[in-house]
Amino acid sequence: MRRGIWTTDPLLTAPDRPEVVRATDLEQIGVPRRTISRRCAADGPWRTLLPGVVLLSNGPPSDEHRVHAALLHARQNAVLTGTWALRRHGLERVPRQEEVHVLIPANRGVANAGFARVERTHRLPRPHLRGGLPVAPVPRAVIDAARRLTDRDEIQALMAESVQRRFCTTDMLAEELDQAGRTGTALVRKALTPLQAGARSVAEADAWELWQRSGLPPGQWNVPIFDANGNYIATPDFWCDEIAFAWEIDSYRHHANLEDHRATVARNARYVAAGIVVLQTLPSRLRTEPDEVERELRAAFRTAQARPRPNVKRVA
Known part of the structure; x- marks a missing residue:
């Protein structure tokens, strides 16, 4: 030429x-x-x-340039995974990571370079196309991201969003985690446990741990409650059906919106009308005042035990 x-x-x-x-x-x-x-x-x-x-x-x-560059560096059959893949899927609570994580078949020999982290794997996932790029399925991308994070809150927030927004289930995350092996997964396994029990956020995970520590009877997380006539009452963060006791982890942030505040007031009115004992706790207190919160839990639990159980029911 x-x-x-x-x-x-x-x-x-x-x-x-x-x-x-x-x-x-x-x-x-x-x-x-x-x-x-x-x-x-x-x-x-x-x-x-x-x-x-x-x-x-x-x-x-740009970020788009970096993603394309990492995939070109890894060459054919490369699959984007981790936090960069999760953004492509539409998740929002994704921590910023400078390295672009890509997967390649185990028999290939491409090294890490610059911002491109290249991982050889015998379990190369079948990619989804997002914006024309090959992207790992959400469960794989979540676990690949979580294994490289060191902040448990970030890990839980990432997994909780993927489950709450129905990108995947906790069972899918657990299965992917089992296939990942034991190396670098201890913190991820610990973070997943409250979510498998039904917690949907970092705050609810903290509440789950505090309830476990309290030794109080087990309950359920995020199950809808109805009165005797089948009218919906609420979906409490935690519910002890034995004594019809609800525990809500209510943040200032949630109540900053007038409509959210009105919804909470209406919810509490339905609790009272149905005879349900409810304890409200700020998320921050679960870490700054855990002993005091535990005492409040026990006191509210005793109050619920002391009165006849109202005719309300949970729907699993």
Whole structure:
């Protein structure tokens, strides 16, 4: 190819041209290696994102550029996983991680480079296409992300959102975690346990642990309660059916909205009308005043025990 002809190639001129390409693709359309190197220099129009991967502009790379670059670096059959995959699926409570985590078949030999973390696996998942990119299914992406986090709250928030928004179930997460083996999963397993019991948030997980510590009889989390006529009362965070006792973990943040506040007041009125004993606790107190909260729990529990059980029922 004569010098300069490559400047009109569709790879560089088409309206839908890629912004991130392999250097080998540039060579195939006739761009000499020395030209690629010169254009990727500090004052050039392009820049190198990863070894052999070029951004066809010289500005700071976007997250989209980084994801494309990591997949190009990992080459064929690579699958995006972890936090970057979860954002593609639409999860919101995803911690920021600089490394872009991609999976490749175990028989491949691509090394980590820059922001690209390449993991060889014998369990390469069948990818979902999100924005045209191969993305690991939510359960796999959640566990891959969680195994690389060190903050239990972040792990629980990530898993809780995936379950609460019906991206997956706790059973699916547990199955994926079992297949991941034991290495680096102790914290993840501990964080998953309250969610398997029915907790839906970090605060509810804290409440679950405090209830376990209290030695009080077991109950259920997030089950709807109805009166004798079948009228809905509420879905308490925790419910002890034996004595019709409800425990609600109510935050200031939730009540900052007028409509949410009205809904809570109405809920509490239904509890009172039905004869249900309810204890409300701020999430922050579960960690700052656990002993006091436990005393309040025991006192409320005794109050519920002391009166005849109202005619209300849970629906599992």
